[in-house]
Amino acid sequence: MKHDLPSSNEPNYLISRQRASLSMWLLLLLAFVLLLVQRAQAQTVVRVGNGGDFPTLTQALATVPATPATPYELRLVSGSTFTEDVLINVAGSASAPLTIKPETGAVGIVLEGTVTFGASARYVTLSGHNGSTARQFTVRQSSASQPALLFAGDAQNNVARDLQILGNNALSSGGVVEFGATTSVGNDDNTLTSNLIGNASASQLPANLVYAANASATALNDRVAIINNELMNYAQTGIKVGSGNGDAWIIRDNSFYYNLATPATTAQTAINFAPGAGSDNNTLSGNYIGGTSAQAGGASSAMWQNAGAQTFNGIVVSCGSATGAQANVVENNTVRNISLSQPSTQSFQALLMAGGRSELTGNAVNAVSNNGTAGVNALVSQAQVVLNAFTVAAGQVMSIQNGETIVTGNLVIQGTLNHTGGDIVVNGDFTNTGAFAQTLGNLEVKGNMNNYGVFSCTTGGVLLTGAGNQTVSGGLYYNLEVRGGGVKTLTDDVTLANNLVMSTGILQTGPANKIKLNSDALLTETNTSYVLGNIEARRNPQAGATEIFGNLGLALTPQPGSTLPGLTIVTRVTGTAANGSGHQGIKRYFDISAPAYSGTGMNVQMRIDYLAHELGTLQPADLTFYKSSDNGGTWQPKGRTSGGTTYAILNGVDGFSRWTLGRQQQPLPVNLTAYQVRRQQNDAVLTWTTASEINNRGYGVEVSTDGLQYRELAFVPGVDGGSTSSRNYRYLDREESKQGTRYYRLRQVDLNGKVTYYGPRAVAFDGKSGLLAYPTVFERDIALELNMVSAGVATLTLNDMSGRPVWVREQELPAGRTKLNVQPECARGGYILVATLNGQNFQQRLLRK
Numbered sequence: 001m002k003h004d005l006p007s008s009n010e011p012n013y014l015i016s017r018q019r020a021s022l023s024m025w026l027l028l029l030l031a032f033v034l035l036l037v038q039r040a041q042a043q044t045v046v047r048v049g050n051g052g053d054f055p056t057l058t059q060a061l062a063t064v065p066a067t068p069a070t071p072y073e074l075r076l077v078s079g080s081t082f083t084e085d086v087l088i089n090v091a092g093s094a095s096a097p098l099t100i101k102p103e104t105g106a107v108g109i110v111l112e113g114t115v116t117f118g119a120s121a122r123y124v125t126l127s128g129h130n131g132s133t134a135r136q137f138t139v140r141q142s143s144a145s146q147p148a149l150l151f152a153g154d155a156q157n158n159v160a161r162d163l164q165i166l167g168n169n170a171l172s173s174g175g176v177v178e179f180g181a182t183t184s185v186g187n188d189d190n191t192l193t194s195n196l197i198g199n200a201s202a203s204q205l206p207a208n209l210v211y212a213a214n215a216s217a218t219a220l221n222d223r224v225a226i227i228n229n230e231l232m233n234y235a236q237t238g239i240k241v242g243s244g245n246g247d248a249w250i251i252r253d254n255s256f257y258y259n260l261a262t263p264a265t266t267a268q269t270a271i272n273f274a275p276g277a278g279s280d281n282n283t284l285s286g287n288y289i290g291g292t293s294a295q296a297g298g299a300s301s302a303m304w305q306n307a308g309a310q311t312f313n314g315i316v317v318s319c320g321s322a323t324g325a326q327a328n329v330v331e332n333n334t335v336r337n338i339s340l341s342q343p344s345t346q347s348f349q350a351l352l353m354a355g356g357r358s359e360l361t362g363n364a365v366n367a368v369s370n371n372g373t374a375g376v377n378a379l380v381s382q383a384q385v386v387l388n389a390f391t392v393a394a395g396q397v398m399s400i401q402n403g404e405t406i407v408t409g410n411l412v413i414q415g416t417l418n419h420t421g422g423d424i425v426v427n428g429d430f431t432n433t434g435a436f437a438q439t440l441g442n443l444e445v446k447g448n449m450n451n452y453g454v455f456s457c458t459t460g461g462v463l464l465t466g467a468g469n470q471t472v473s474g475g476l477y478y479n480l481e482v483r484g485g486g487v488k489t490l491t492d493d494v495t496l497a498n499n500l501v502m503s504t505g506i507l508q509t510g511p512a513n514k515i516k517l518n519s520d521a522l523l524t525e526t527n528t529s530y531v532l533g534n535i536e537a538r539r540n541p542q543a544g545a546t547e548i549f550g551n552l553g554l555a556l557t558p559q560p561g562s563t564l565p566g567l568t569i570v571t572r573v574t575g576t577a578a579n580g581s582g583h584q585g586i587k588r589y590f591d592i593s594a595p596a597y598s599g600t601g602m603n604v605q606m607r608i609d610y611l612a613h614e615l616g617t618l619q620p621a622d623l624t625f626y627k628s629s630d631n632g633g634t635w636q637p638k639g640r641t642s643g644g645t646t647y648a649i650l651n652g653v654d655g656f657s658r659w660t661l662g663r664q665q666q667p668l669p670v671n672l673t674a675y676q677v678r679r680q681q682n683d684a685v686l687t688w689t690t691a692s693e694i695n696n697r698g699y700g701v702e703v704s705t706d707g708l709q710y711r712e713l714a715f716v717p718g719v720d721g722g723s724t725s726s727r728n729y730r731y732l733d734r735e736e737s738k739q740g741t742r743y744y745r746l747r748q749v750d751l752n753g754k755v756t757y758y759g760p761r762a763v764a765f766d767g768k769s770g771l772l773a774y775p776t777v778f779e780r781d782i783a784l785e786l787n788m789v790s791a792g793v794a795t796l797t798l799n800d801m802s803g804r805p806v807w808v809r810e811q812e813l814p815a816g817r818t819k820l821n822v823q824p825e826c827a828r829g830g831y832i833l834v835a836t837l838n839g840q841n842f843q844q845r846l847l848r849k
Contacts, residue, residue: 065090073100074099075101083113088124114148126159153182168206175211175240176208177209192226208237210226212224237268251273253285263307277355328358352380361388409427411431414433420441433453446465446484456475470488496515541556569592576780623661679764685732686744740764762787770786778846787837799834833846
């Protein structure tokens with residue numbers, strides 16, 4: 001049989017397609033309706049309260065399955081008051097939770113009693129939000145020994161939000177809200193958010209608002225979140241988290257304030273977070289502490305008032321030891337608008353890190369006052385604390401008492417930092433414009449030390465560990481150790497009470513600064529790590545004992561029968577070699593003085609030690625002692641008794657001044673031991689003395705009126721054939737019409753034609769002011785002779801060759817001739833020294849080599 005199928009363009013086919021399409025839409029509509037019905041059936045709603053399905057919450061909860069398969073809502077009727085203790089043991093789930101909240105628009109709902117999230121409570125939300133307004137449900141407990149809200153027996157994944165939770169619990173081991181004992185797993189993953197937690201009565205303050213403690217050592221309370229709540233009016237603690245609590249607590253964006261008319265008088269703490277050493281990955285951030293309303297606010301100048309004599313704490317932390325992602329973080333908290341009015345000994349501690357390890361960033365303390373003697377402590381560290389950067393504001397105190405405080409950025413002290421224990425590590429710069437006082441522990445600085453305030457270390461140590469160059473503050477140090485590389489340069493004088501240890505790196509004083517070793521201080525150096533510059537020690541040499549002056553490299557041993565010099569002041573200068581006659585000494589010399597010494601009867605053995613790099617090209621076997629009585633202008637060889645590869649010894653020393661070691665075959669500055677010029681009426685008398693003369697042709701006597709251009713007055717021959725004994729010379733300048741200042745120098749000429757200059761010396765004629773600076777080619781020191789017609793201020797200016805001043809000094813001078821020794825800070829090159837004396841300018845060209 002043959003059948004003909006209709007074509008697609010026939011009318012019957014079109015009708016069939018239209019009917020099929022309509023059927024499909026009808027099926028979709030039916031499925032949607034069934035879905036709505038099913039959904040409506042999936043959520044069970046029960047009205048509770050006045051005129052509701054049940055008059056009490058306890059009765060309503062009894063109808064909820066222990067493990068519901070679908071969501072349940074208990075909607076509270078407006079104006080209802082429940083007088084009952086409510087136990088919630090519904091084990092809901094993420095897809096089938098239990099919610100207890102006001103019905104839409106309901107207000108004024110109160111529960112008088114305690115709400116407990118019990119052992120089986122899971123995914124239960126207790127809310128005070130009516131769909132448009134929060135905190136329309138108040139849970140109030142009037143008992144002085146019961147909480148208003150309790151999480152106990154392994155309650156998990158529950159939320160209390162948008163409520164007013166009020167109580168009078170006066171127990172130190174209790175709170176208005178409690179996280180209590182557990183059985184097997186802990187009260188985990190519970191949340192308090194957007195609640196007002198406070199006092200139920202103005203006459204009975206609760207001890208703690210939120211209290212968490214747990215006797216179990218294994219079933220800890222983990223992952224508890226306390227977020228965006230207002231916590232007001234308590235006697236002891238806002239949030240107190242003690243032992244038995246575990247990891248990953250979040251206490252964030254809460255406000256702690258006090259708004260009662262009568263000031264508190266008890267010791268108050270906003271957050272005391274001390275879950276134990278095993279608790280990590282906790283965050284305390286964005287909290288506000290202070291004032292009379294949320295975010296530490298209130299009316300203008302409204303302050304949290306405490307009139308007691310006890311310590312007030314903002315945040316106290318003691319927990320964990322983790323680093324990295326599991327670290328405990330305290331960040332962006334604000335403490336402000338708090339006043340402690342009692343004139344007693346109470347302390348204010350904004351942040352107290354009492355134990356464990358915490359990382360702190362961006363916390364602020366301001367508008368806080370304490371009438372007690374202990375002041376306002378912005379941070380008290382007794383643990384391991386990591387700070388991103390920290391500023392101790394003016395009028396505030398940072399107290400480091402134990403553990404280790406690490407500042408990864410800069411530490412700025414505008415107020416006071418008291419370091420009484422533990423260690424401080426500053427990876428950035430240390431800047432002090434206030435006061436730093438160290439009595440124990442170590443301060444380690446890797447950046448620059450910028451000290452413009454009070455810096456005192458009576459015990460403890462300062463470690464310089466930067467890999468490169470650092471600047472170093474002046475002040476009083478107990479121990480100072482240089483461990484890092486590069487050059488550490490002082491910005492002011494340093495006084496050492498105990499030890500200066502050079503491990504790696506160089507400590508440079510600069511020309512104007514000095515290190516002073518107190519009576520018990522010792523210096524430890526190596527050939528590669530040493531002090532470069534000026535260092536001083538004062539000691540009293542004793543009979544039969546060797547005095548090492550703090551290990552400066554100079555030792556004096558009074559011999560039997562010697563007069564003791566008394567207090568002896570030794571200044572060691574390194575990095576600068578004594579020069580003369582084209583020859584060098586080692587790169588250290590000692591200025592030695594004994595102010596009380598009579599000048600006779602002393603017999604001491606002197607030993608000078610040196611570092612290998614200070615020899616230069618000199619050989620230890622060639623070294624002998626040299627003494628200068630005019631600050632290095634001229635030198636006398638004194639011989640040597642014995643020596644080794646790093647020291648030399650000289651017996652029979654009977655006087656002090658400047659001492660060094662130099663090459664004995666080619667002695668330091670010539671054999672000239674004295675050179676003087678003095679005015680005699682209209683003439684100038686030049687006298688000089690030599691200790692010995694070898695291959696000496698004689699001396700050209702030269703004069704200049706500007707200190708720059710010299711001419712010869714006469715040539716004085718030396719001893720024919722030389723001399724090994726002392727010889728005195730004299731020359732009288734009788735030139736007529738001498739005016740102003742005349743500069744005299746000696747040009748010593750060897751038989752081989754080699755020339756060495758001595759001087760110049762200045763003489764003023766006609767009562768005029770004058771300037772003499774020498775040597776004109778200097779390394780570090782410039783000796784000045786200034787003549788003033790009348791007493792006044794002399795201004796010294798060192799200009800570079802383009803006329804720009806690079807160094808200025810003012811000096812009060814008497815009338816007449818004055819000698820000064822200056823050490824201008826300047827680079828190598830040519831300069832003009834200008835002296836303004838009695839209104840006149842005098843200048844002299846100088847060259848620093």
